[in-house]
Amino acid sequence: MTTNGIDPSLLLENYKPPERKTGNQILGKDDFLKILLVQLQNQDPLNPVEDKEFIAQMANFSTLEQMINISNMFERLMQTQNSQALLRYSEWIGKNVYWQEEGDTKSGIVKSVSQKDNQIFLELDNGVTIDASLVIKVESK
Secondary structure, rough: OOOOOHHHHHHHHOOOOOOOOOOOOOHHHHHHHHHHHHHHHHHOOOOOHHHHHHHHHHHHHHEEEEEHHHHHEEEOOOOOOOHHHHHHHHHHOOOEEEEEOOEEEEEEEEEEEEEOOEEEEEEEEOEEEEEEHHHHEEEOO
16 A cells, blocks of 8 residues: 655645734624635534524624614724813813812812813812812903
């Protein structure tokens, strides 16, 4: 009995190293669809996926897609709300603001308004920067 050797160049020609992903990465709808397609392509033709299983997988895919869409809409909503808050507080520029610090009432004139980590900060004419949520009173100069 003779055996033919495998040419090593042919063996490595189609080899593609596996992609490694960290545990923190989340599978998206495209990944889920790829997995489903690979499963369908590689199923045993004599024992195909039952209709119920296939429908359940498609329902899961549809649910995943809707959840991603909802998540994207909430993200856009948060961005819009943050922009609106920044615009609202910009009306305080040039006005006197008062806040409590260590039991004392302090004041300053708002010079600029900024946003960081979903919080609004007021930069005052005296060089102090405060969180806008600390303001207890706003008045015209």
